[in-house]
Amino acid sequence: MTSQRFRLKLFLAHLWAMVSATAAAATPTVDFARDIAPIFEQHCIRCHQTVGKKGDLSLATVADLAANEYVVPGEPDDSYLLEVVTAATGERPQMPKEGPPLSEDKVALLRTWIAEGAYWPDSVVVREKSKADRSWWSLRPLDRSELPAAGIPADWAANPIDRFNYARLASANLRPNRPADRRALIRRVTYDLTGLPPTPEEIDAFVRDESPNAYETLVDRLLASPRYGEQWGRHWLDVVRFGESSGFEVNHVIDNAWPYRDYIIQSLNDDKPFDRLVIEHLAGDAVGAGDPAVEVGLTFLVCGPLDIVGNQDAVQAAQIRADTIDEIIRATGEAFLGLTVGCARCHDHKFDPISQQDYYQLYATFAGVYHADRIVATDDQKREQAKNLAPLELQKAKLVEERAAREKARENGKPPEELDPQIAEVDKRIAKLSTLPSLRVGRFEQPAEPQCVFERGDAQRKGEQVVPASLSTLAEVSMTYELPTDAPEQARRLALARWIVAADNPLTPRVLANRLWQHHFGTGIVGTPSDFGYMGEKPSHPELLDWLAARLLAEGWRLKPLHKLIVTSQTYRQSSAYRADAALADSDSRLLWRFPPRRLAAEEVRDTFLQIAGVLDGGRGGPGFRLYQYSRDNVATYTPLESFGPETYRRSVYHQNARASRVDVLSDFDAPDCAYSTSRRIRTTTPSQALALMNHSFTLGMATSFAERLKKEAGVDNSSAQIERAFQLGFGRAPDADEGQAASKLLEQHGLRAFCRALLNSSELIYLN
């Protein structure tokens, strides 16, 4: 065989084109694209492709076939390809190695194809198919089918969400729990919408409120609270991997990214439509040039980790640049589309219909983005600034001149120092005027060259050219676009943003609706909120998800109406009581036969301590505070603080989160490192949490403040009132008799602080029903 193959190779190159063309001239019965390509695609290409091939054979293109000697056009019996897929009776053919052997029909097709000249049009490239194709559930248009109606009791029929849930439960022979009591409900919804516990007074008022719309009033109050944006903004900051240090080796802290955090909080409080938010995130400079309140959205592009060490090796430097763009592509794909686009960097996505070309189309879109600070101001502002600055600078120049003159004539003139206060005053006024905001919003440059595919993700191996364009993934259901090679940089990002929020793009509203659901119920309808592809989970309530997504569009992409609809549903308001029979069928309560209990998130734990200790600083916005000591030479070091002043008593969302740093309590309770997008936090229970809450000085400080507060509010000597107040503040309820007794005993022996320290460590404080 070897010698035969060798001989073939010698003349094959010469004869290939001629034989192939001659044979093809007679009307062939086999069509390559229709009959043969699917065989290669199904049985061969996974191993035999240009990238990641096993052995030395590729069956991807006609050139590959010409380069190997496996097929002799017109001569099936001399074609090695046919030999390996057929076998002597009773034996397994050599190929394919994995999966069933080719059927006789398929072998016959191959034989005919070779006999007819093995014609393979240049344009047909055989690609490995992803596991999911474009008919994958999340890529189909939103399903706008009827609401379930049959067999739904009246109190579960009013809110469409309840209809879907009741029907889903019924299909599993389950029924929902009874409504939660008011104490549990106000605690649940207050944490959910604001991240803080209700005060005892708020609980009391709600429990006593007899009006029929007491709960609705409560929900409206919470949604209108500025605390809402702080709580839900934190969820979004996780998704966009918002971090305030550069990461990698150098990891310098970044001091001008915080306006983005404030922008997110404010946008949520204002209920800014999400489609607008997306456009501001990707192309804020196109829709609000010079307006800091709009351009600040661009921080999204550049708030991921960045390697700034400065590599002199050109190959390494190019790869680092490619990694930087890759980071932006992945963040964008996951945050808005729930697609793991990054997997298509080196080859077509193995699971989802995202080609390598799609990936590099996005690369072309972001190729002009650079991580940098930039002064964001309108031309008018800049002119105004220059106008105001000019007389001051003139004044200063005169003063400095005068001072120099006096210095010269020191002996007999006026003392030069006399002018110093005046100079300082002018300096102060100049400094005040010079503060046009420099934001971490990136710098944009027109890419100098057309973008190419990087073969195997290697920036040195340039493949075919691509243009900025929409993903082929949604080509059948949504609008598409394709920009010219030299399209303006900004137009590329704007086109992508508009495509992401196009009315018929089914992914964006699905992904967003799912994120909302996830934070209300602990788990999304899709349990993998940033992966709606093949490797992600399938939806537990597909019709409900689509209904919510459609509703979001109908509400003009505003979130608050959807929040309200969800938290006023019976599904949300039911009790979290455990029922063994229901758990047998649905142990994780994914079908929502109860409200799933949850532990507070890291920020909620810390903010709760501050609030019940009575020391929470409710100040909003501005530069963040730090729970670490920052030191820097060529690299940065973050050392967690051992003692805390009131400057750290702000809500945790205002913490300046640095990458690869670890701070007590927040890191222990699973606050993410923001090295990458975190769509769903892991919830762990660890000894290090116990050590932090028992032994770290923060808890002890909070216990001390809590004790002070109790003395003030319940009387210095009235231990039973102190205990009562502490339970109300911490758990939203009065102590049971045995709890009161045990508490009094501890209090008597070791004082109020010991009792407060125990409460801060209690499970009830940090679990919600």
Place this chain on the structure above:
Amino acid sequence: MSITGNMARCIGDHVLSRRGFLADAFTGLAGIGLASLLSDDLFAAADTPPATWKPGLDVAQFPARAKRVLQIFCPGGASHMDLWDYKPSLARHHGEPLPGEEGAVTFQGKNGNLMRSPWPFAPAGESGKMISTLLPHVARHVDDIAFIHSMQSKTNTHGPGCVFMNTGSIFEGFPAAGAWIGYALGSENENLPAYVAIPDIRGEPPNGKANWSSGFLPAQHQGVVMAAQQPIRNLTLPAGVSTDEEQATREFLHFLNDKHAAANPGLSELQARINAYELAARMQLSAPVVSDLASEPAALVRLYGADDANPLKAAYARNCLLARRLLEQGVRYVNLYCASRASGVDGLLNWDAHKTLRADYDRHCPVFDQPTAALLTDLKQRGLLDETLVLWTTEFGRMPTHQADSTGRDHNPDGFTCWMMGAGVKGGVTIGATDEFGRRAQVDPVTVWDFYATALHILGIDHTRLTYYHNGLNRRLTDVHGNILHKLLAY
């Protein structure tokens, strides 16, 4: 171990899906790994015993030769041709251009000509392995060591390089090998963490905590930082709290938490939380004992050099002693650092000898050599080496040339040395080779993924089946790569 099954099981009152069970179990029983979680014992009380599915089968694939791992890491890019990889051609061609790469531009800039190692090499052990005379103590162990001279890295930058060597990814956010192994096998000592990182007294390595991160694995798999100079964080009672008060507080807390857990069945995290508090209390007792070096005999202290006049050497020696004590107590993975991140001048605090190779390594080698050799000797004498896999790693090597206008060497990710010894490893062998100058891996190049595929194999784990779903993929320590280095296996 794709945790995607949905096998409902009953354990006591709680009905849990397999996924839910594991999630709770991870969160609950810190220090206990997947393998033991999935062992039959745990399901002994289950009323539906597994029929065909064998718990733990996915994890332990091969007979385990090692039970635990000691990884010694010399950050800064320890020079292979000045320590382990003997290159006589360098001396012969000293001062000549590197053929084909004259004046190459690497990490810091332009390179000069070839530069011989300032130190002679000498044959060591029965194998006669040529080792730098800078390492006379470690040289005595060469007959137990399997050298890999053909390591390659993907990056020439310290931070990503260290993270790559520890996690298999140059990007932060991936779990370190110790986290993966803790996740798979848990700890043998329920009073101590499964994975301990011992940073050098000079500070953390480049990229700091990302080197012992649990990445996307549950947080309890992260390396717990502990060193002779630095106890476990928050381990001691806060000032002003007496042990009496502590005891009474814990009793009251226990009462509250028990009551709350009883009132909330179906939430196993609550019991897990009570257990975590108990484990924390036990750690408060056991961790100071394990890190108390006072009970070590004076002769052993001297052997390690823990009494040395050089404070850096004494500090590293104490950490070597601590490493042995942790391994002895059943800690699964100890990540011991010798040197730190760069700060100020290159090469001062770690192995990054850009400007003054001779002065730098004359400083670093005495710190490293005797304590490391003593640790290896001690492990061997106690029989611990039979069950412990030792890994020596650095993030990359150095150029055979000197940097333009200096007497140091620039970064070289294209060829460098790491080594293994101990359980499952054939001693006195050398795998792969760089070219005659040490510039590039030429024979049998080895990646970090091959390195860990082999380490996992020795631990009885199939590296392709130790997986965890994250952002679109079932992730692995070895990514989509990894060839087992059969040549260095002793079996």
